[in-house]
Amino acid sequence: MSKLDLYRVFCMVAKRKSFSKAAQDLYMTQPAVSQSIMQLENELDTRLFTRTPKGVTLTNQGSLLFEYANSAINLINVGEEKILEFKNLTTGELKIGVGDTISRYFLLPYLEAFHNQYPNIKFKIVNGTTLEICSIIKSGEVDIGICNLPLYDPALETRPCIEIQDIFVCGEKFKSTLTGQVSLEQVVSLPLIFLESKSNSRKYVEDYMLSQGIKMSPDFELGSHDLLLEFARINLGVACVTKQFSQEYLDQGLLYEVQLQKEIPMRSIGVCFLNSVSLSPASTKFVEIIDTKLSEK
Template identity: 70%
Template sequence: MISKLDLYKVFHVVGKSESFSKAAKELYMTQSAVSQAMMQLERELDTRLFNRTSRGVNLTNEGSLLFEYAHSAINLIDAGEEKMIEFKRLATGELKIGVGDTISKYFLLPYLETFHNKFPNIKLKIVNGTTDELIAVLKSGKVDIVICNFPIDDPTLELRPCFEIQDIFVYGDKYKELLSKRLRIEELVNLPLIFLEPKSNSRKYVEDYLLSKGIRISPEFELGSHDLLLEFAKINLGIACVTKEFSQEYLTTGELYEVQLTEEVPKREVGICFLKRVPLSSASSKFVELIEAVTCD
Protein backbone atom coordinates (compact mmCIF):
# COMPACT_ATOMS: atom_id res chain seq x y z
CA MET A 1 0.00 0.00 0.00
CA ILE A 2 1.30 3.46 -0.89
CA SER A 3 2.52 5.47 2.12
CA LYS A 4 0.95 8.73 3.29
CA LEU A 5 4.08 10.68 2.30
CA ASP A 6 4.04 9.14 -1.18
CA LEU A 7 0.38 10.07 -1.54
CA TYR A 8 1.20 13.70 -0.88
CA LYS A 9 4.12 13.60 -3.30
CA VAL A 10 1.78 12.32 -6.02
CA PHE A 11 -0.82 14.91 -5.03
CA HIS A 12 1.80 17.66 -5.30
CA VAL A 13 2.83 16.63 -8.82
CA VAL A 14 -0.78 16.27 -9.98
CA GLY A 15 -1.63 19.66 -8.50
CA LYS A 16 1.26 21.29 -10.39
CA SER A 17 0.62 19.63 -13.72
CA GLU A 18 -3.21 19.50 -13.52
CA SER A 19 -3.03 16.19 -15.32
CA PHE A 20 -2.95 12.57 -14.22
CA SER A 21 -1.13 11.53 -17.40
CA LYS A 22 1.59 14.19 -17.06
CA ALA A 23 2.02 13.35 -13.37
CA ALA A 24 2.27 9.66 -14.23
CA LYS A 25 5.03 10.35 -16.74
CA GLU A 26 6.99 12.52 -14.26
CA LEU A 27 6.61 9.97 -11.46
CA TYR A 28 7.27 6.90 -13.65
CA MET A 29 3.86 5.49 -12.65
CA THR A 30 0.85 4.37 -14.68
CA GLN A 31 -2.01 6.83 -15.08
CA SER A 32 -4.27 4.32 -13.36
CA ALA A 33 -1.93 4.15 -10.33
CA VAL A 34 -1.90 7.95 -10.05
CA SER A 35 -5.70 8.11 -10.27
CA GLN A 36 -6.09 5.40 -7.63
CA ALA A 37 -3.62 7.16 -5.32
CA MET A 38 -5.61 10.40 -5.50
CA MET A 39 -8.87 8.58 -4.85
CA GLN A 40 -7.24 6.94 -1.80
CA LEU A 41 -6.12 10.34 -0.47
CA GLU A 42 -9.59 11.81 -1.02
CA ARG A 43 -11.15 8.86 0.84
CA GLU A 44 -8.74 9.23 3.76
CA LEU A 45 -9.42 12.98 4.02
CA ASP A 46 -13.12 12.54 3.18
CA THR A 47 -12.74 15.54 0.87
CA ARG A 48 -12.82 16.00 -2.91
CA LEU A 49 -9.47 17.49 -3.94
CA PHE A 50 -9.84 17.62 -7.74
CA ASN A 51 -12.43 18.59 -10.29
CA ARG A 52 -12.11 16.02 -13.05
CA THR A 53 -12.84 17.24 -16.59
CA SER A 54 -12.30 15.96 -20.11
CA ARG A 55 -9.23 18.22 -20.40
CA GLY A 56 -7.63 17.06 -17.15
CA VAL A 57 -8.04 18.00 -13.51
CA ASN A 58 -7.97 21.15 -11.42
CA LEU A 59 -7.86 21.69 -7.71
CA THR A 60 -11.00 22.31 -5.69
CA ASN A 61 -10.94 25.06 -3.05
CA GLU A 62 -10.07 22.43 -0.44
CA GLY A 63 -7.49 20.96 -2.76
CA SER A 64 -5.87 24.38 -3.34
CA LEU A 65 -5.57 24.91 0.41
CA LEU A 66 -4.00 21.49 0.92
CA PHE A 67 -1.68 22.04 -2.06
CA GLU A 68 -0.09 25.11 -0.43
CA TYR A 69 0.82 23.06 2.65
CA ALA A 70 1.98 20.09 0.58
CA HIS A 71 4.08 22.37 -1.62
CA SER A 72 5.85 23.84 1.41
CA ALA A 73 6.38 20.42 2.98
CA ILE A 74 7.78 18.84 -0.21
CA ASN A 75 10.13 21.79 -0.72
CA LEU A 76 11.40 21.46 2.86
CA ILE A 77 12.00 17.74 2.38
CA ASP A 78 13.86 18.43 -0.88
CA ALA A 79 15.95 21.08 0.85
CA GLY A 80 16.72 18.64 3.66
CA GLU A 81 17.83 15.98 1.19
CA GLU A 82 20.06 18.51 -0.57
CA LYS A 83 21.58 19.45 2.77
CA MET A 84 22.30 15.78 3.49
CA ILE A 85 24.08 15.51 0.15
CA GLU A 86 26.12 18.61 1.02
CA PHE A 87 27.08 17.08 4.35
CA LYS A 88 28.25 13.90 2.64
CA ARG A 89 30.27 15.92 0.15
CA LEU A 90 31.66 18.01 3.04
CA ALA A 91 30.35 21.17 1.41
CA THR A 92 28.93 22.24 4.75
CA GLY A 93 28.79 21.04 8.35
CA GLU A 94 30.71 21.14 11.62
CA LEU A 95 33.47 19.04 13.16
CA LYS A 96 33.67 19.13 16.96
CA ILE A 97 36.91 17.83 18.46
CA GLY A 98 37.78 17.32 22.11
CA VAL A 99 41.50 17.54 22.81
CA GLY A 100 43.93 18.48 25.59
CA ASP A 101 45.94 21.70 25.34
CA THR A 102 49.30 19.96 24.98
CA ILE A 103 48.18 17.46 22.32
CA SER A 104 46.45 20.29 20.48
CA LYS A 105 49.63 22.39 20.43
CA TYR A 106 52.21 19.71 19.68
CA PHE A 107 50.23 17.25 17.55
CA LEU A 108 46.85 18.41 16.27
CA LEU A 109 47.51 21.81 14.69
CA PRO A 110 49.02 20.59 11.38
CA TYR A 111 46.07 18.25 10.83
CA LEU A 112 43.59 21.04 11.54
CA GLU A 113 45.37 23.23 8.99
CA THR A 114 45.34 20.50 6.33
CA PHE A 115 41.68 19.65 6.94
CA HIS A 116 40.61 23.30 6.87
CA ASN A 117 42.46 23.92 3.61
CA LYS A 118 40.83 20.86 2.03
CA PHE A 119 37.31 21.44 3.41
CA PRO A 120 37.05 25.20 4.12
CA ASN A 121 33.26 25.13 4.55
CA ILE A 122 33.40 22.77 7.52
CA LYS A 123 33.30 24.72 10.78
CA LEU A 124 35.79 23.52 13.39
CA LYS A 125 34.96 23.60 17.09
CA ILE A 126 37.68 22.67 19.59
CA VAL A 127 36.89 21.77 23.20
CA ASN A 128 39.81 21.52 25.65
CA GLY A 129 40.02 19.54 28.86
CA THR A 130 41.57 16.59 30.64
CA THR A 131 41.00 13.09 29.26
CA ASP A 132 38.24 12.34 31.80
CA GLU A 133 36.53 15.67 31.07
CA LEU A 134 36.69 15.09 27.31
CA ILE A 135 35.26 11.57 27.56
CA ALA A 136 32.32 13.00 29.52
CA VAL A 137 31.81 15.67 26.84
CA LEU A 138 31.98 13.00 24.12
CA LYS A 139 29.31 10.91 25.83
CA SER A 140 27.08 13.98 26.17
CA GLY A 141 27.23 14.50 22.40
CA LYS A 142 28.98 17.88 22.57
CA VAL A 143 31.97 16.64 20.52
CA ASP A 144 32.25 14.08 17.71
CA ILE A 145 35.70 12.69 18.48
CA VAL A 146 38.33 13.03 21.20
CA ILE A 147 42.11 12.98 20.80
CA CYS A 148 43.69 12.22 24.15
CA ASN A 149 46.13 10.23 26.24
CA PHE A 150 45.65 6.49 26.48
CA PRO A 151 45.15 4.09 28.20
CA ILE A 152 41.37 4.36 28.52
CA ASP A 153 39.29 1.50 29.87
CA ASP A 154 35.77 2.05 28.59
CA PRO A 155 33.90 -0.60 26.54
CA THR A 156 31.57 2.02 25.01
CA LEU A 157 34.44 3.68 23.15
CA GLU A 158 36.22 2.85 19.92
CA LEU A 159 39.95 3.48 20.46
CA ARG A 160 42.36 4.24 17.60
CA PRO A 161 46.00 4.55 18.81
CA CYS A 162 48.02 7.09 16.78
CA PHE A 163 51.55 7.27 18.21
CA GLU A 164 53.63 6.34 21.24
CA ILE A 165 54.88 8.80 23.83
CA GLN A 166 57.48 8.51 26.57
CA ASP A 167 57.15 10.00 30.06
CA ILE A 168 60.48 11.35 31.32
CA PHE A 169 61.83 13.55 34.09
CA VAL A 170 63.67 16.80 33.29
CA TYR A 171 65.72 19.30 35.27
CA GLY A 172 67.49 22.64 34.94
CA ASP A 173 71.08 23.79 35.46
CA LYS A 174 70.88 23.73 39.27
CA TYR A 175 70.59 19.92 39.31
CA LYS A 176 73.19 19.12 36.62
CA GLU A 177 75.86 17.92 39.03
CA LEU A 178 73.46 16.00 41.23
CA LEU A 179 71.84 14.22 38.29
CA SER A 180 74.92 13.61 36.15
CA LYS A 181 74.73 9.83 36.70
CA ARG A 182 71.99 7.28 36.13
CA LEU A 183 69.47 7.05 38.95
CA ARG A 184 67.07 4.46 40.15
CA ILE A 185 63.56 5.82 40.18
CA GLU A 186 63.43 5.23 43.94
CA GLU A 187 66.21 7.81 44.33
CA LEU A 188 64.54 10.34 42.06
CA VAL A 189 61.37 10.61 44.12
CA ASN A 190 63.35 11.91 47.09
CA LEU A 191 64.00 15.11 45.12
CA PRO A 192 61.50 17.99 44.76
CA LEU A 193 59.05 16.86 42.08
CA ILE A 194 56.80 18.79 39.71
CA PHE A 195 53.78 16.92 38.36
CA LEU A 196 50.54 17.64 36.57
CA GLU A 197 47.48 17.89 38.78
CA PRO A 198 46.03 14.54 40.00
CA LYS A 199 43.01 14.52 37.63
CA SER A 200 45.29 14.42 34.58
CA ASN A 201 45.42 11.06 32.77
CA SER A 202 49.18 11.52 32.26
CA ARG A 203 49.70 12.01 35.99
CA LYS A 204 47.56 8.97 36.81
CA TYR A 205 49.53 6.78 34.41
CA VAL A 206 52.95 7.64 35.88
CA GLU A 207 51.65 7.56 39.43
CA ASP A 208 50.10 4.11 38.90
CA TYR A 209 53.41 2.87 37.50
CA LEU A 210 55.29 4.18 40.53
CA LEU A 211 52.73 2.64 42.88
CA SER A 212 53.28 -0.73 41.15
CA LYS A 213 56.91 -0.34 42.28
CA GLY A 214 55.81 0.47 45.82
CA ILE A 215 56.71 4.16 45.40
CA ARG A 216 54.41 6.96 46.53
CA ILE A 217 54.99 10.55 45.45
CA SER A 218 54.30 13.85 47.15
CA PRO A 219 55.05 16.55 44.55
CA GLU A 220 56.26 20.01 45.53
CA PHE A 221 54.15 21.47 42.72
CA GLU A 222 51.02 20.24 40.93
CA LEU A 223 50.29 22.24 37.79
CA GLY A 224 47.53 22.50 35.20
CA SER A 225 49.56 22.47 31.99
CA HIS A 226 52.51 20.71 30.41
CA ASP A 227 54.12 24.01 29.39
CA LEU A 228 54.15 25.13 33.03
CA LEU A 229 55.93 21.92 34.02
CA LEU A 230 58.72 22.80 31.59
CA GLU A 231 58.94 26.40 32.74
CA PHE A 232 59.02 25.48 36.45
CA ALA A 233 61.82 22.97 35.81
CA LYS A 234 63.68 25.54 33.73
CA ILE A 235 63.89 27.94 36.69
CA ASN A 236 65.07 25.10 38.95
CA LEU A 237 61.97 24.67 41.10
CA GLY A 238 62.30 20.89 40.92
CA ILE A 239 62.34 17.82 38.68
CA ALA A 240 59.37 17.78 36.29
CA CYS A 241 57.61 14.74 34.88
CA VAL A 242 56.88 15.58 31.23
CA THR A 243 56.23 13.97 27.85
CA LYS A 244 59.47 13.66 25.90
CA GLU A 245 57.87 14.17 22.47
CA PHE A 246 56.31 17.45 23.61
CA SER A 247 59.51 18.74 25.27
CA GLN A 248 61.98 18.44 22.41
CA GLU A 249 62.53 22.19 21.99
CA TYR A 250 63.72 22.55 25.61
CA LEU A 251 65.91 19.45 25.38
CA THR A 252 67.45 20.36 22.02
CA THR A 253 68.35 23.89 23.10
CA GLY A 254 69.82 22.70 26.42
CA GLU A 255 67.32 24.63 28.52
CA LEU A 256 66.42 21.36 30.21
CA TYR A 257 68.09 17.97 30.62
CA GLU A 258 66.58 14.50 30.76
CA VAL A 259 67.15 12.43 33.88
CA GLN A 260 68.86 9.18 32.91
CA LEU A 261 67.00 6.42 34.74
CA THR A 262 68.07 2.82 35.14
CA GLU A 263 64.49 1.83 34.21
CA GLU A 264 62.25 3.95 32.00
CA VAL A 265 58.55 4.49 32.57
CA PRO A 266 56.78 2.24 30.01
CA LYS A 267 55.63 4.02 26.89
CA ARG A 268 51.95 4.80 26.35
CA GLU A 269 49.88 6.12 23.44
CA VAL A 270 47.97 9.11 22.21
CA GLY A 271 44.94 8.25 20.09
CA ILE A 272 41.49 9.02 18.80
CA CYS A 273 38.33 7.78 20.45
CA PHE A 274 34.64 7.99 19.65
CA LEU A 275 31.41 6.29 20.68
CA LYS A 276 30.88 2.79 19.29
CA ARG A 277 27.11 3.15 19.11
CA VAL A 278 27.11 6.45 17.20
CA PRO A 279 28.17 6.47 13.51
CA LEU A 280 30.79 9.07 12.68
CA SER A 281 29.72 12.01 10.54
CA SER A 282 31.32 12.41 7.12
CA ALA A 283 33.52 15.21 8.46
CA SER A 284 34.63 13.14 11.47
CA SER A 285 35.41 10.13 9.29
CA LYS A 286 37.51 12.23 6.91
CA PHE A 287 39.43 13.78 9.80
CA VAL A 288 40.16 10.37 11.37
CA GLU A 289 41.31 9.11 7.95
CA LEU A 290 43.57 12.13 7.58
CA ILE A 291 45.35 11.45 10.88
CA GLU A 292 45.57 7.68 10.39
CA ALA A 293 47.00 8.09 6.88
CA VAL A 294 50.02 9.77 8.46
CA THR A 295 50.37 8.10 11.86
CA CYS A 296 49.60 4.55 10.72
CA ASP A 297 51.95 4.47 7.71
Protein backbone atom coordinates in the same frame (compact mmCIF):
# COMPACT_ATOMS: atom_id res chain seq x y z
CA MET B 1 1.33 3.77 -1.70
CA SER B 2 2.41 5.42 1.52
CA LYS B 3 0.75 8.62 2.67
CA LEU B 4 3.93 10.53 1.77
CA ASP B 5 3.85 9.09 -1.77
CA LEU B 6 0.23 10.13 -2.13
CA TYR B 7 1.09 13.69 -1.17
CA ARG B 8 4.00 13.73 -3.63
CA VAL B 9 1.56 12.73 -6.41
CA PHE B 10 -0.98 15.29 -5.20
CA CYS B 11 1.58 18.13 -5.28
CA MET B 12 2.80 17.20 -8.73
CA VAL B 13 -0.75 17.10 -10.15
CA ALA B 14 -1.46 20.48 -8.53
CA LYS B 15 1.66 21.99 -10.10
CA ARG B 16 1.18 20.48 -13.56
CA LYS B 17 -2.65 20.87 -13.54
CA SER B 18 -2.83 17.61 -15.42
CA PHE B 19 -2.90 13.95 -14.49
CA SER B 20 -1.09 12.93 -17.68
CA LYS B 21 1.72 15.51 -17.29
CA ALA B 22 2.13 14.61 -13.62
CA ALA B 23 2.34 10.92 -14.61
CA GLN B 24 5.15 11.71 -17.04
CA ASP B 25 7.13 13.64 -14.42
CA LEU B 26 6.62 10.90 -11.81
CA TYR B 27 7.33 8.04 -14.23
CA MET B 28 3.92 6.56 -13.46
CA THR B 29 0.95 5.60 -15.57
CA GLN B 30 -1.97 8.03 -15.72
CA PRO B 31 -4.38 5.45 -14.17
CA ALA B 32 -1.94 5.05 -11.24
CA VAL B 33 -1.92 8.82 -10.70
CA SER B 34 -5.72 8.96 -10.87
CA GLN B 35 -5.96 6.07 -8.41
CA SER B 36 -3.57 7.83 -6.00
CA ILE B 37 -5.64 11.02 -6.03
CA MET B 38 -8.84 9.05 -5.50
CA GLN B 39 -7.27 7.23 -2.55
CA LEU B 40 -6.16 10.52 -0.95
CA GLU B 41 -9.57 12.11 -1.52
CA ASN B 42 -11.27 9.07 0.06
CA GLU B 43 -8.95 9.16 3.08
CA LEU B 44 -9.56 12.90 3.58
CA ASP B 45 -13.24 12.61 2.63
CA THR B 46 -13.02 15.69 0.44
CA ARG B 47 -12.62 16.55 -3.23
CA LEU B 48 -9.22 18.02 -4.03
CA PHE B 49 -9.49 18.67 -7.77
CA THR B 50 -12.12 19.84 -10.20
CA ARG B 51 -11.84 18.13 -13.58
CA THR B 52 -12.00 20.43 -16.63
CA PRO B 53 -11.59 19.83 -20.38
CA LYS B 54 -8.10 21.34 -20.17
CA GLY B 55 -7.00 19.34 -17.10
CA VAL B 56 -7.64 19.83 -13.39
CA THR B 57 -7.76 22.75 -10.94
CA LEU B 58 -7.57 22.71 -7.18
CA THR B 59 -10.74 23.07 -5.13
CA ASN B 60 -10.71 25.45 -2.17
CA GLN B 61 -9.90 22.53 0.12
CA GLY B 62 -7.26 21.34 -2.34
CA SER B 63 -5.61 24.78 -2.42
CA LEU B 64 -5.44 24.84 1.38
CA LEU B 65 -3.92 21.37 1.50
CA PHE B 66 -1.43 22.17 -1.28
CA GLU B 67 -0.10 25.17 0.64
CA TYR B 68 0.97 22.91 3.52
CA ALA B 69 1.77 19.72 1.61
CA ASN B 70 4.01 21.48 -0.91
CA SER B 71 5.96 23.20 1.87
CA ALA B 72 6.39 19.87 3.66
CA ILE B 73 7.56 18.10 0.50
CA ASN B 74 10.03 20.91 -0.22
CA LEU B 75 11.44 20.68 3.32
CA ILE B 76 11.83 16.92 2.97
CA ASN B 77 13.65 17.41 -0.35
CA VAL B 78 15.96 19.98 1.23
CA GLY B 79 16.61 17.59 4.11
CA GLU B 80 17.52 14.80 1.69
CA GLU B 81 19.87 17.17 -0.15
CA LYS B 82 21.51 18.14 3.13
CA ILE B 83 22.03 14.47 3.97
CA LEU B 84 23.77 13.97 0.63
CA GLU B 85 25.91 17.06 1.22
CA PHE B 86 26.79 15.75 4.66
CA LYS B 87 27.75 12.34 3.27
CA ASN B 88 29.82 14.00 0.55
CA LEU B 89 31.47 16.28 3.15
CA THR B 90 30.34 19.48 1.45
CA THR B 91 28.70 20.66 4.67
CA GLY B 92 28.59 19.72 8.34
CA GLU B 93 30.56 20.02 11.55
CA LEU B 94 33.36 17.99 13.13
CA LYS B 95 33.33 18.15 16.93
CA ILE B 96 36.55 17.10 18.66
CA GLY B 97 37.43 16.90 22.34
CA VAL B 98 41.14 17.39 23.07
CA GLY B 99 43.54 18.86 25.61
CA ASP B 100 45.59 21.99 24.95
CA THR B 101 48.93 20.17 24.83
CA ILE B 102 47.79 17.47 22.40
CA SER B 103 46.16 20.17 20.26
CA ARG B 104 49.41 22.08 20.00
CA TYR B 105 51.90 19.25 19.57
CA PHE B 106 49.88 16.57 17.79
CA LEU B 107 46.50 17.61 16.38
CA LEU B 108 47.18 20.79 14.37
CA PRO B 109 48.74 19.19 11.23
CA TYR B 110 45.77 16.83 10.89
CA LEU B 111 43.25 19.65 11.31
CA GLU B 112 45.09 21.55 8.58
CA ALA B 113 45.11 18.56 6.22
CA PHE B 114 41.40 17.88 6.79
CA HIS B 115 40.47 21.55 6.30
CA ASN B 116 42.43 21.72 3.04
CA GLN B 117 40.48 18.75 1.68
CA TYR B 118 37.06 19.67 3.10
CA PRO B 119 36.97 23.46 3.60
CA ASN B 120 33.19 23.58 4.11
CA ILE B 121 33.26 21.40 7.23
CA LYS B 122 33.22 23.51 10.39
CA PHE B 123 35.28 22.62 13.47
CA LYS B 124 34.18 22.69 17.07
CA ILE B 125 37.09 22.03 19.43
CA VAL B 126 36.28 21.41 23.10
CA ASN B 127 39.21 21.46 25.52
CA GLY B 128 39.45 19.30 28.61
CA THR B 129 41.31 16.57 30.45
CA THR B 130 41.07 13.00 29.19
CA LEU B 131 38.40 12.16 31.78
CA GLU B 132 36.40 15.27 30.86
CA ILE B 133 36.67 14.39 27.17
CA CYS B 134 35.41 10.85 27.84
CA SER B 135 32.39 12.33 29.58
CA ILE B 136 31.48 14.69 26.73
CA ILE B 137 31.94 11.93 24.15
CA LYS B 138 29.37 9.85 26.03
CA SER B 139 27.02 12.84 26.33
CA GLY B 140 27.21 13.44 22.57
CA GLU B 141 28.78 16.89 22.86
CA VAL B 142 31.70 15.82 20.65
CA ASP B 143 32.10 13.13 17.99
CA ILE B 144 35.61 11.98 18.85
CA GLY B 145 38.32 12.67 21.39
CA ILE B 146 42.09 12.75 21.11
CA CYS B 147 43.22 11.45 24.49
CA ASN B 148 46.10 10.21 26.58
CA LEU B 149 46.02 6.43 26.71
CA PRO B 150 45.64 3.93 28.31
CA LEU B 151 41.96 4.47 28.88
CA TYR B 152 39.69 1.93 30.50
CA ASP B 153 36.04 2.61 29.70
CA PRO B 154 33.84 -0.14 28.23
CA ALA B 155 31.64 2.47 26.50
CA LEU B 156 34.54 3.78 24.41
CA GLU B 157 36.66 2.39 21.61
CA THR B 158 40.25 3.59 21.41
CA ARG B 159 42.74 3.60 18.53
CA PRO B 160 46.36 4.36 19.47
CA CYS B 161 48.07 6.83 17.11
CA ILE B 162 51.58 7.58 18.40
CA GLU B 163 53.74 6.38 21.27
CA ILE B 164 55.02 8.94 23.74
CA GLN B 165 57.61 8.80 26.51
CA ASP B 166 57.24 10.28 30.00
CA ILE B 167 60.54 11.68 31.31
CA PHE B 168 61.86 13.89 34.08
CA VAL B 169 63.57 17.18 33.22
CA CYS B 170 65.42 19.77 35.26
CA GLY B 171 67.14 23.14 34.92
CA GLU B 172 70.73 24.16 35.67
CA LYS B 173 70.26 24.08 39.46
CA PHE B 174 69.54 20.34 39.61
CA LYS B 175 71.70 19.26 36.66
CA SER B 176 74.80 18.45 38.75
CA THR B 177 72.72 16.54 41.31
CA LEU B 178 71.23 14.32 38.63
CA THR B 179 74.30 13.30 36.61
CA GLY B 180 74.65 9.81 35.18
CA GLN B 181 71.98 7.16 35.58
CA VAL B 182 69.53 8.13 38.31
CA SER B 183 67.08 6.00 40.27
CA LEU B 184 63.46 6.99 40.82
CA GLU B 185 64.21 7.16 44.55
CA GLN B 186 66.76 9.90 43.86
CA VAL B 187 64.28 11.81 41.72
CA VAL B 188 61.47 11.79 44.30
CA SER B 189 63.84 13.08 46.96
CA LEU B 190 63.91 16.41 45.08
CA PRO B 191 61.11 18.98 44.63
CA LEU B 192 58.68 17.49 42.12
CA ILE B 193 56.56 19.27 39.52
CA PHE B 194 53.61 17.28 38.15
CA LEU B 195 50.33 17.81 36.35
CA GLU B 196 47.24 17.95 38.55
CA SER B 197 45.98 14.66 39.96
CA LYS B 198 42.96 14.37 37.63
CA SER B 199 45.28 14.23 34.61
CA ASN B 200 45.48 10.83 32.91
CA SER B 201 49.18 11.43 32.21
CA ARG B 202 49.87 12.06 35.89
CA LYS B 203 47.89 8.99 36.92
CA TYR B 204 49.83 6.77 34.51
CA VAL B 205 53.23 7.81 35.90
CA GLU B 206 52.01 7.74 39.48
CA ASP B 207 50.64 4.19 39.06
CA TYR B 208 53.93 3.08 37.54
CA MET B 209 55.93 4.53 40.43
CA LEU B 210 53.64 2.84 42.94
CA SER B 211 54.21 -0.47 41.11
CA GLN B 212 57.93 0.11 41.80
CA GLY B 213 57.19 0.69 45.49
CA ILE B 214 57.69 4.46 45.24
CA LYS B 215 55.14 6.92 46.55
CA MET B 216 55.52 10.55 45.56
CA SER B 217 54.20 13.85 46.84
CA PRO B 218 54.61 16.67 44.28
CA ASP B 219 55.58 20.11 45.49
CA PHE B 220 53.84 21.73 42.52
CA GLU B 221 50.69 20.53 40.75
CA LEU B 222 49.94 22.44 37.54
CA GLY B 223 47.20 22.55 34.93
CA SER B 224 49.26 22.62 31.74
CA HIS B 225 52.28 20.93 30.22
CA ASP B 226 53.80 24.27 29.21
CA LEU B 227 53.80 25.37 32.85
CA LEU B 228 55.66 22.20 33.82
CA LEU B 229 58.43 23.17 31.42
CA GLU B 230 58.59 26.76 32.64
CA PHE B 231 58.61 25.83 36.33
CA ALA B 232 61.48 23.40 35.69
CA ARG B 233 63.34 25.97 33.60
CA ILE B 234 63.39 28.47 36.49
CA ASN B 235 64.67 25.71 38.81
CA LEU B 236 61.62 25.20 41.00
CA GLY B 237 62.09 21.45 40.85
CA VAL B 238 62.20 18.36 38.63
CA ALA B 239 59.24 18.09 36.25
CA CYS B 240 57.58 15.01 34.78
CA VAL B 241 56.83 15.83 31.13
CA THR B 242 56.19 14.21 27.76
CA LYS B 243 59.48 14.01 25.86
CA GLN B 244 57.92 14.48 22.40
CA PHE B 245 56.24 17.70 23.58
CA SER B 246 59.37 19.06 25.29
CA GLN B 247 61.89 18.67 22.48
CA GLU B 248 62.24 22.39 21.82
CA TYR B 249 63.33 23.05 25.42
CA LEU B 250 65.74 20.10 25.34
CA ASP B 251 67.24 21.03 21.97
CA GLN B 252 67.83 24.63 23.07
CA GLY B 253 69.47 23.54 26.33
CA LEU B 254 66.79 25.21 28.44
CA LEU B 255 66.11 21.90 30.19
CA TYR B 256 67.98 18.63 30.66
CA GLU B 257 66.56 15.13 30.56
CA VAL B 258 67.17 13.08 33.68
CA GLN B 259 68.66 9.74 32.65
CA LEU B 260 66.73 7.13 34.64
CA GLN B 261 68.21 3.73 35.44
CA LYS B 262 64.91 2.28 34.26
CA GLU B 263 62.76 4.24 31.80
CA ILE B 264 59.06 4.72 32.43
CA PRO B 265 57.19 2.42 29.96
CA MET B 266 55.94 4.21 26.88
CA ARG B 267 52.26 4.94 26.41
CA SER B 268 50.11 6.30 23.57
CA ILE B 269 47.98 9.14 22.36
CA GLY B 270 44.95 7.97 20.44
CA VAL B 271 41.49 8.60 19.09
CA CYS B 272 38.50 7.53 21.16
CA PHE B 273 34.77 7.42 20.39
CA LEU B 274 31.59 5.62 21.42
CA ASN B 275 31.76 1.96 20.44
CA SER B 276 27.97 1.70 20.14
CA VAL B 277 27.55 4.52 17.59
CA SER B 278 28.88 4.70 14.03
CA LEU B 279 31.23 7.59 13.32
CA SER B 280 29.87 10.42 11.20
CA PRO B 281 31.29 10.73 7.65
CA ALA B 282 33.41 13.71 8.75
CA SER B 283 34.77 11.85 11.79
CA THR B 284 35.52 8.77 9.71
CA LYS B 285 37.43 10.80 7.15
CA PHE B 286 39.35 12.66 9.86
CA VAL B 287 40.51 9.39 11.45
CA GLU B 288 41.52 8.14 7.99
CA ILE B 289 43.63 11.26 7.45
CA ILE B 290 45.41 10.69 10.77
CA ASP B 291 46.10 7.05 9.85
CA THR B 292 47.34 7.99 6.37
CA LYS B 293 49.69 10.73 7.56
CA LEU B 294 51.09 8.56 10.34
CA SER B 295 51.78 5.72 7.89
CA GLU B 296 53.73 8.17 5.70
CA LYS B 297 56.13 9.07 8.50
